[in-house]
Each structure stands twice: as C-alpha cells, then as structure tokens.
Amino acid sequence: xxxxxxxxxxxxxxxxxxxxxxxxxxxxxxxxxxxxxxxxxxxxxxxxxxxxxxxxxxxxxxxxxxxxxxxxxxxxxxxxxxxxxxxxxxxxxxxxxxxxxxxxxxxxxxxxxxxxxxxxxxxxxxxxxxxxxxxxxxxxxxxxxxxxxxxxxxxxxxxxxxxxxxxxxxxxxxxxxxxxxxxxxxxxxxxxxxxxxxxxxxxxxxxxxxxxxxxxxxxxxxxxxxxxxxxxxxxxxxxxxxxxxxxxxxxxxxxxxxxxxxxxxxxxxxxxxxxxxxxxxxxxxxxxxxxxxxxxxxxxxxxxxxxxxxxxxxxxxxxxxxxxxxxxxxxxxxxxxxxxxxxxxxxxxxxxxxxxxxxxxxxxxx
Amino acid sequence: xxxxxxxxxxxxxxxxxxxxxxxxxxxxxxxxxxxxxxxxxxxxxxxxxxxxxxxxxxxxxxxxxxxxxxxxxxxxxxxxxxxxxxxxxxxxxxxxxxxxxxxxxxxxxxxxxxxxxxxxxxxxxxxxxxxxxxxxxxxxxxxxxxxxxxxxxxxxxxxxxxxxxxxxxxxxxxxxxxxxxxxxxxxxxxxxxxxxxxxxxxxxxxxxxxxxxxxxxxxxxxxxxxxxxxxxxxxxxxxxxxxxxxxxxxxxxxxxxxxxxxxxxxxxxxxxxxxxxxxxxxxxxxxxxxxxxxxxxxxxxxxxxxxxxxxxxxxxxxxxxxxxxxxxxxxxxxxxxxxxxxxxxxxxxxxxxxxxxxxxxxxxxxxxxxxxxxxxxxxxxxxxxxxxxxxxxxxxxxxxxxxxxxxxxxxxxxxxxxxxxxxxxxxxxxxxxxxxxxxxxxxxxxxxxxxxxxxxxxxxxxxxxxxxxxxxxxxxxx
Numbered sequence: 001x002x003x004x005x006x007x008x009x010x011x012x013x014x015x016x017x018x019x020x021x022x023x024x025x026x027x028x029x030x031x032x033x034x035x036x037x038x039x040x041x042x043x044x045x046x047x048x049x050x051x052x053x054x055x056x057x058x059x060x061x062x063x064x065x066x067x068x069x070x071x072x073x074x075x076x077x078x079x080x081x082x083x084x085x086x087x088x089x090x091x092x093x094x095x096x097x098x099x100x101x102x103x104x105x106x107x108x109x110x111x112x113x114x115x116x117x118x119x120x121x122x123x124x125x126x127x128x129x130x131x132x133x134x135x136x137x138x139x140x141x142x143x144x145x146x147x148x149x150x151x152x153x154x155x156x157x158x159x160x161x162x163x164x165x166x167x168x169x170x171x172x173x174x175x176x177x178x179x180x181x182x183x184x185x186x187x188x189x190x191x192x193x194x195x196x197x198x199x200x201x202x203x204x205x206x207x208x209x210x211x212x213x214x215x216x217x218x219x220x221x222x223x224x225x226x227x228x229x230x231x232x233x234x235x236x237x238x239x240x241x242x243x244x245x246x247x248x249x250x251x252x253x254x255x256x257x258x259x260x261x262x263x264x265x266x267x268x269x270x271x272x273x274x275x276x277x278x279x280x281x282x283x284x285x286x287x288x289x290x291x292x293x294x295x296x297x298x299x300x301x302x303x304x305x306x307x308x309x310x311x312x313x314x315x316x317x318x319x320x321x322x323x324x325x326x327x328x329x330x331x332x333x334x335x336x337x338x339x340x341x342x343x344x345x346x347x348x349x350x351x352x353x354x355x356x357x358x359x360x361x362x363x364x365x366x
Numbered sequence: 367x368x369x370x371x372x373x374x375x376x377x378x379x380x381x382x383x384x385x386x387x388x389x390x391x392x393x394x395x396x397x398x399x400x401x402x403x404x405x406x407x408x409x410x411x412x413x414x415x416x417x418x419x420x421x422x423x424x425x426x427x428x429x430x431x432x433x434x435x436x437x438x439x440x441x442x443x444x445x446x447x448x449x450x451x452x453x454x455x456x457x458x459x460x461x462x463x464x465x466x467x468x469x470x471x472x473x474x475x476x477x478x479x480x481x482x483x484x485x486x487x488x489x490x491x492x493x494x495x496x497x498x499x500x501x502x503x504x505x506x507x508x509x510x511x512x513x514x515x516x517x518x519x520x521x522x523x524x525x526x527x528x529x530x531x532x533x534x535x536x537x538x539x540x541x542x543x544x545x546x547x548x549x550x551x552x553x554x555x556x557x558x559x560x561x562x563x564x565x566x567x568x569x570x571x572x573x574x575x576x577x578x579x580x581x582x583x584x585x586x587x588x589x590x591x592x593x594x595x596x597x598x599x600x601x602x603x604x605x606x607x608x609x610x611x612x613x614x615x616x617x618x619x620x621x622x623x624x625x626x627x628x629x630x631x632x633x634x635x636x637x638x639x640x641x642x643x644x645x646x647x648x649x650x651x652x653x654x655x656x657x658x659x660x661x662x663x664x665x666x667x668x669x670x671x672x673x674x675x676x677x678x679x680x681x682x683x684x685x686x687x688x689x690x691x692x693x694x695x696x697x698x699x700x701x702x703x704x705x706x707x708x709x710x711x712x713x714x715x716x717x718x719x720x721x722x723x724x725x726x727x728x729x730x731x732x733x734x735x736x737x738x739x740x741x742x743x744x745x746x747x748x749x750x751x752x753x754x755x756x757x758x759x760x761x762x763x764x765x766x767x768x769x770x771x772x773x774x775x776x777x778x779x780x781x782x783x784x785x786x787x788x789x790x791x792x793x794x795x796x797x798x799x800x801x802x803x804x805x806x807x808x809x810x811x812x813x814x815x816x817x818x819x820x821x822x823x824x825x826x827x828x829x830x831x832x833x834x835x836x837x838x839x840x841x842x843x844x
Binding site: 182216220240241242243245246250251281282 | 384385386404405406408409411412415593
C-alpha cells in the first residue's frame with residue numbers, strides 16, 4: 001500500500017554526513033565490543049563461532065546489516081547478566097533494567113550511564129515553554145525495574161526539575177485484559193489516576209510523563225490546563241493518526257499543553273518525533289538517537305529496508321559502549337519515512353504492534 | 367456513478383471526520399459504497415460529559431412539538447432528499463433504498479417495507495407514546511407532574527442520554543429508539559457496521575424537521591467505544607448475538623435485545639387444522655428475509671411434526687434468491703459471506719446428531735448456501751426435530767430457519783424457554799390462561815396472528831418509557 005509522502009527539506013549533504021558519522025560510530029563500536037580488552041564475554045565468544053571477523057569485515061553500518069544476523073532477544077532472558085559486561089565496565093556494578101509488559105522471566109539489559117547520556121541528549125529537543133526549567137514533573141507509568149523510571153528522573157533533573165512518581169504495573173494490566181477482567185483493569189486504572197490527581201492537586205506540577213491512555217483518563221477527570229500542566233511527554237502504546245490528533249487537539253487543547261509523543265524502550269533509548277499536525281495528517285514519525293541507536297523499517301524476508309512510505313517491521317540496532325545489539329526485530333511495524341533536517345536519517349511512523357491489522361494485540365494502558 | 371459518500375461521526379450533532387475510516391461494502395462485488403468515520407472511544411467519553419446540554423436542548427420543546435417534529439421527520443425520511451455525507455451530498459429515498467439494499471443484501475421490496483414501518487412509527491408517535499405511557503397526558507412530561515386516572519403522578523428521566531449499540535440486520539429495528547426523541551432523551555449511538563444508512567438518515571430527517579442536532583450522537587467506533595456507550599449512558603440498548611448480550615444480562619441499565627427465539631405454538635384443540643395455518647407459519651418464518659428477532663424459529667406442535675415440516679419444506683424449499691429489485695424476492699444476501707458459511711456449516715454439523723433432518727432438502731434442488739445474483743445466500747431451512755432437546759430445536763439464524771418439534775401441550779411452556787413472540791394457535795381457555803401467566807413470553811399473540819405482526823401501541827421487548835423515566839411520589843404545597 002502506498003501512503004502519502006511527507007515533504008522534507010533535508011539536503012543530500014546532511015544525509016551523507018549523518019551516514020558517515022554512523023559508519024565511523026559503527027567502526028568504533030565494533031572495535032570496542034570485539035576487542036578482548038574492552039568487549040563483553042558474549043560478543044567475544046560469539047565472534048569465535050562465526051565465519052567472519054567483525055573487526056576486519058564490519059566497518060560500516062551497511063556491512064553490519066549484511067554480516068550480522070537478527071539479534072536473538074532470548075539471549076537477554078536466558079543468559080546471565082554478567083556475559084554482557086564489557087571489560088571496560090568490569091569494576092563497576094551495573095543497573096539491571098527489564099523490558100515492558102511481558103510476563104514470565106523478563107528480558108534484561110544491564111547499563112551504567114547510557115540512560116543519562118540518552119536522556120541528556122533528548123532534553124535538548126524539549127522547549128522551555130512547555131517543559132519549564134526549575135520546576136516539578138510527575139511520571140505516571142511503569143516504574144519498578146524499568147530504565148524509564150531513572151531516565152525520566154534524570155531528564156527532569158537535567159532541566160533543573162524534580163519528579164514525582166505514580167507507579168503502574170503493566171504486566172498486571174496485560175494479564176487483566178488478556179483474561180477479560182475489564183472491570184478490574186478499569187479499577188486499577190482508576191486507582192493509578194486517582195493517585196496522580198492527588199499529586200497534581202496538592203503539588204505544583206508543570207510537566208507530565210505518562211501513557212496515552214492514562215493521559216486521556218487524567219484529562220477526563222481534571223482540566224489539565226487549569227491544573228497547571230504545560231507539557232506532556234507521552235509514549236508506551238500505539239498512537240494512530242486519529243488518536244494522535246485527538247490527544248493533541250482535544251486532550252492537550254490544541255497546543256495549550258505541549259504534546260511530545262515519544263517512541264522508546266529499555267533496549268534503545270528514546271526516539272524524538274517529527275512535528276505533526278493537519279499538514280501531515282497527524283502521522284507521527286520518530287527518529288532514533290542516531291548514531292547511538294538506529295531504526296530501520298525492513299522487509300523481514302529480504303532483511304532490506306522497504307520503500308519510503310511503505311509498511312515494514314521495525315528493526316533496532318543499539319550501538320553504545322555499554323550495549324551492542326545489532327538488528328533486533330522489534331514487535332512493531334511502522335511506515336518508513338524520509339530523513340528530516342533535525343535527524344537526517346530514516347524515520348519510523350505510525351508505529352503499531354506487528355500484525356495489528358491481522359490479530360488482536362493486548363496493549364492495555366501501557 | 368456517484369462517488370461513495372463519507373459519513374462523518376455526529377458529535378452531539380456536529381459532523382466530525384475521523385482520520386480512521388471504515389468502508390461499507392456492496393455485498394455482491396465488495397465495491398465501496400461509503401466510508402465511515404471511526405472515532406476513538408475517548409471522543410465519545412469526552413462528548414458524554416457535555417450530553418446534559420443535548421438533553422437541555424430537547425427540554426426546550428414541548429412533547430407535543432416533538433411529536434409534530436417526529437411526524438414531519440417521518441415524512442422527510444420516506445419522501446425527501448436528505449444529507450448523506452460530509453460534503454452535504456443529498457440522498458433521495460430511492461438512492462437510500464438502493465444503497466442500503468446493496469450493502470445489507472436486503473431486497474428492495476424488504477427495504478421498502480422497512481421504510482414504511484419506520485415512517486409509520488414516526489407518523490404515529492403519539493399512538494406509540496400513548497401505548498408506552500398507558501395513556502399519560504403528554505403535558506405531564508413537560509411539567510414533570512400531573513394526574514393520571516385521578517392519581518397524582520410525577521416522572522423524572524433516568525438518564526441524560528439513551529445509549530444504543532445497533533445491529534446491521536434490519537433497518538426497522540431503528541424504530542425502537544425513535545420514541546426517545548419525543549421523550550426528550552438524546553441518543554448516543556454506535557451504528558451497525560454494515561448499516562449506518564438508516565440511523566444517519568433518521569437523524570438527518572429529525573434535524574430537518576426542527577429537532578436540535580445536539581440530540582444526536584452517531585459514533586461508529588470499536589468494541590471499547592461500544593462498551594463505553596453502554597457503561598456511561600445510564601440507560602442503553604444493545605443488540606447482538608447471545609454471547610454479546612449475555613455480558614449485559616442482569617444489568618438494569620442495559621436493555622438487551624438478543625435473539626428472539628420466537629415461536630408458533632399449536633394447541634391440542636387446533637392441531638387437526640394445521641393446514642389452515644401453513645401460510646401464517648411460512649410468513650412468520652420467512653418475512654423480512656427471516657432476519658428479525660420476531661421471525662419464528664420454531665414451530666411447536668403436539669403432533670404431526672413430520673407432516674408440518676414436510677408441508678413447510680414444500681412451500682419454502684423451492685424459494686431461490688431473486689434479483690434485488692424483484693418484487694417477489696424473499697431472501698436476503700449476506701453482507702458478510704463468512705457468516706453464511708458459518709451458519710451453513712453449523713446446521714450441517716448439528717444435523718450429524720441423530721433425531722433431526724432437513725425437511726427442505728428434498729424440495730431445494732441444491733445446497734443451502736448458494737452464490738446467486740452476485741451475492742451469497744442461504745436458502746430456507748426447516749429442520750424436523752424429534753425432541754426439543756436437539757441442538758437445532760431452539761436456534762435462531764440470520765435466514766428463514768425454523769425447527770418443527772413435537773411437544774405435548776402440557777409440557778410446551780416448560781420447554782420453550784424465553785421467547786420474544788409466541789403466536790399461539792388455540793381457542794382453549796385453560797391453555798390461553800397458562801400462556802397469559804407465563805413470564806418468559808414477551809409478546810403473546812393468541813389466534814392466527816403472524817409473529818411478525820407489530821403493535822405500535824404496545825411495548826416491544828421492554829417499555830422504553832419505563833426504561834427512560836421513573837415515577838416518584840411528589841407533594842406540592844398549595
């Protein structure tokens with residue numbers, strides 16, 4: 001299916017420059033992760049079993065995509081955390097972060113400073129009008145073992161703010177919905193929303209981080225503009241074009257509250273969004289924090305990117321000194337968008353669970 | 367050929383084009399006959415916070431004025447061009463008839479009959495209200511209190527809006543919510559996926575007749591949106607199959623309209639005269655394409671089940687799909703051919719259980735499911751069952767279908783289960799008395815009356831007035 005193209009004004013030079021930066025970064029990361037003095041046990045052992053030498057044969061992102069198979073996420077669940085510790089970090093205890101709402105043994109990523117680096121960089125994309133400095137934030141969403149909790153607090157701190165937290169356990173919500181206990185799911189959501197409203201009522205809050213559904217629920221119970229909310233930073237579940245429009249036009253009252261949708265997870269960091277509105281039919285495109293992470297929209301059969309403005313599976317490559325994760329197939333599909341001046345590389349738009357059109361996906365409020 | 371219109375959502379009367387749109391398809395070739403704005407549930411929840419304004423807009427009118435508006439709306443619905451799209455396109459009654467026929471599979475003649483039923487309901491709304499309120503002076507509703515039969519009465523609305531989760535099977539089902547408007551209660555509706563045409567046209571007819579547009583919420587939406595309508599409107603009607611309606615059984619705020627399991631019963635005293643009632647049985651089973659909850663889906667008799675099944679088979683078996691515009695068309699096509707496949711296979715699977723046979727098969731000259739006139743059809747099916755316990759004895763399908771079962775008269779009422787309409791062919795006073803006392807029968811016809819016969823001056827499956835208004839005591843100081 002061909003979808004309309006969003007006009008972009010990025011130059012070929014910008015795109016080339018960004019691609020060169022990425023290639024240089026790939027070279028640096030390959031050297032880091034596949035050298036015994038800095039790499040982690042997992043990749044060093046993995047390389048021994050391959051018929052190619054990453055240090056010699058993978059110098060660019062294109063070569064990485066050609067040589068590396070898809071990352072097997074079971075490795076993050078089944079192997080002990082210590083196999084992922086790069087030699088250079090061996091003397092520092094690590095944070096253990098778990099991925100979203102799955103049940104059973106969770107997938108874990110370890111880390112040290114990445115979340116600070118990622119969210120410090122992201123802070124530069126926020127404006128002071130909607131995310132004022134030296135004030136107070138409220139996060140209403142999954143905390144617990146997730147990277148997000150520390151990341152949001154760091155982001156707030158980075159802007160001179162302190163952050164309140166109301167927890168939401170997405171695993172419980174998914175279980176309630178999967179077992180059709182909708183009343184219980186609603187009661188749990190009400191419980192979370194009531195806690196958030198109590199904080200909003202009794203403390204001065206100017207910025208919110210939450211999920212789209214919780215944002216909606218908060219706005220149904222309280223006028224967020226008069227409550228002093230100036231900016232909302234929102235992610236976690238699908239936002240199709242209509243939903244994005246509704247949240248921006250009605251819940252955030254057409255710009256009275258700055259609405260910043262994000263796409264991110266424990267394995268990547270945070271992708272920023274391209275401005276959206278009637279001019280692009282509210283199609284939200286996200287751009288990865290390249291070169292530390294790369295998002296592609298690919299055809300899983302060929303492993304190659306789909307044409308621009310076509311649907312494909314989202315593939316993530318994470319390239320930091322703490323974590324190397326080549327070609328991980330996300331459980332999402334998206335439309336491939338063209339590079340943008342602020343992020344002159346491919347974007348991923350209208351993200352939704354992979355196969356969402358064919359089967360019912362339990363997303364819940366997270 | 368005209369471009370397919372886009373039907374916007376009506377957000378308390380205000381057209382709203384969603385970025386999510388569904389397609390309403392021609393049941394024959396799958397061509398797009400309309401696109402439909404699909405709203406996210408948050409839109410409905412947001413609008414429901416303002417629904418008090420919609421009710422206030424209706425309260426400005428007297429009931430008599432709203433009855434007159436209803437009457438005019440009926441005329442507009444049947445005779446006038448009415449808006450049908452975001453661009454203000456107009457749709458003539460004939461275009462409405464043809465388009466609805468093309469997406470629902472209902473032959474023109476049946477759409478026409480449904481139009482006339484709706485027209486009748488709107489133009490006789492005073493009679494309907496009179497029946498629902500048992501003769502209450504409508505000024506009592508305007509004033510809030512008054513007298514009825516010499517006693518003081520006072521009524522208050524039970525809700526700010528009537529929620530509706532509509533089906534796609536038959537246009538006349540819309541007549542059930544129409545009294546809400548003269549009763550000054552706005553409607554918040556999720557239309558049937560394949561049948562947005564009738565409610566949209568009705569709302570446009572009301573608006574043209576002078577009804578405040580605010581009184582109408584038209585929200586094509588998903589399951590979550592439907593659930594929100596049912597949850598957030600204090601009074602709502604839901605139409606659906608048993609699995610859907612079972613979820614709301616026992617909820618006093620939700621009036622459930624599921625399968626009717628309507629039946630024709632013949633008493634011991636009349637069974638020897640069964641051939642006289644054959645046409646009545648045929649009409650009860652097959653009128654309106656066999657799609658209504660008031661179509662008979664079982665014929666319960668004390669004897670001659672095989673003979674009756676055979677006679678019905680002879681009458682109904684040869685009926686074939688005809689062109690949509692053929693005035694003799696009896697069968698409706700399936701907007702969703704998979705539904706036809708499912709029904710066909712469900713009947714065949716249950717026929718594997720002994721004690722039942724397809725009495726239409728010898729007269730059908732072919733399979734039950736046929737492709738004809740560009741669409742998929744199910745031909746009439748009469749199943750003779752040896753016992754009412756057989757899985758096919760008390761079933762309802764979206765086609766002319768009925769079982770014929772022998773049950774001694776003395777056991778009939780214990781065994782028929784909840785039944786929307788019973789047409790009882792008997793003159794026996796004691797049997798009539800038993801029928802009158804049975805609480806599981808919603809509508810009782812005694813004598814040769816088709817189950818399809820509707821009385822506009824009596825409630826159908828619940829009294830909408832009693833659902834939307836509650837009587838309370840009142841004392842007024844002089």
